[in-house]
Amino acid sequence: MEITARGLWTLIHGMGFGALYLLACSGALVELYRFTTSSEFTVGQERFLRFYLITMVVLAWASVLIGAYVVYPWYRAAPPPGTADLSMFPQRLLISSPTTIAWHSLGMEWKEHVAWLAPISITMVAFVFIKYGRDLGNHRQLRSAVLCFAAASFVSAGIAGFFGAMITRDAPVRGGHTIQLNWREEK
Amino acid sequence: MSASSNRPALANGSGAAAVLAAGIGAFALAVLACAGDKLAHVRSSLIFYEPTGPLSGVTTAAILIWLLTWVILEGRWRNKTVPAGRINGAALILLGLSFLLTFPPIADLL
Numbered sequence: 001m002e003i004t005a006r007g008l009w010t011l012i013h014g015m016g017f018g019a020l021y022l023l024a025c026s027g028a029l030v031e032l033y034r035f036t037t038s039s040e041f042t043v044g045q046e047r048f049l050r051f052y053l054i055t056m057v058v059l060a061w062a063s064v065l066i067g068a069y070v071v072y073p074w075y076r077a078a079p080p081p082g083t084a085d086l087s088m089f090p091q092r093l094l095i096s097s098p099t100t101i102a103w104h105s106l107g108m109e110w111k112e113h114v115a116w117l118a119p120i121s122i123t124m125v126a127f128v129f130i131k132y133g134r135d136l137g138n139h140r141q142l143r144s145a146v147l148c149f150a151a152a153s154f155v156s157a158g159i160a161g162f163f164g165a166m167i168t169r170d171a172p173v174r175g176g177h178t179i180q181l182n183w184r185e186e187k
Numbered sequence: 188m189s190a191s192s193n194r195p196a197l198a199n200g201s202g203a204a205a206v207l208a209a210g211i212g213a214f215a216l217a218v219l220a221c222a223g224d225k226l227a228h229v230r231s232s233l234i235f236y237e238p239t240g241p242l243s244g245v246t247t248a249a250i251l252i253w254l255l256t257w258v259i260l261e262g263r264w265r266n267k268t269v270p271a272g273r274i275n276g277a278a279l280i281l282l283g284l285s286f287l288l289t290f291p292p293i294a295d296l297l
Binding site: 069072077105106109112123127131144145146149152156 | 212291
């Protein structure tokens with residue numbers, strides 16, 4: 001079993017930080033709603049939710065920064081003139097066919113920008129929650145804003161994740177040195 | 188007993204500042220993305236890191252606008268009670284516009 005270095009970074013960006021963030025979003029939405037509408041939470045549970053949101057902030061920023069500064073340059077790399085095999089140049093590979101061009105012109109063009117709404121939104125959500133804690137339940141409008149931005153963060157990460165997966169299906173980022181994963185198959 | 192039945196212990200200014208700054212930051216990102224897509228000189232001036240292209244400038248500038256706005260609003264509203272309903276409304280409209288403006292078929296209409 002083997003994986004290329006670029007493939008591994010794409011995996012860390014998408015299946016690591018990105019997918020973990022998406023999984024965490026649904027939990028955060030439920031817990032934020034419950035926390036701000038109930039008085040039954042303990043100090044320990046409040047502390048856990050703070051830690052949970054801070055972890056989400058780290059995941060969101062790590063995902064967009066690795067995406068933009070590590071993976072995206074490989075995606076948008078320009079091939080030397082006359083290159084016939086575009087498999088190492090995902091953007092050009094997608095553009096080269098009418099059946100895949102929209103994965104770039106719609107998918108990647110939207111993904112590369114909308115993804116950044118996730119870390120901006122969740123950073124605000126975490127700040128307001130940490131600042132107000134239980135008192136957030138007494139600020140109806142702030143509570144609504146926090147829940148709306150958390151939902152928007154989920155949606156933006158979902159859009160980015162969906163297009164990331166579809167683009168990788170048709171034009172994966174390839175290259176870099178190969179990492180061998182030893183797997184002894186037992187008969 | 189519901190938590191919402193108590194009087195707030197903290198003024199809402201700090202939270203409202205964070206909410207509005209997030210809306211402004213998101214909108215700034217969308218506007219910069221549109222400008223970078225439409226105007227060649229803006230596009231070239233947004234290339235802060237060549238391998239990433241204009242995306243590097245769009246996101247870096249938007250983050251700076253977001254954080255700067257946040258610091259300014261936090262300084263002004265920290266201990267104040269502000270009309271959070273209107274501020275949240277504005278922030279959510281900006282956030283909604285950000286989703287629309289980053290969507291290529293809509294951005295292409297501009």
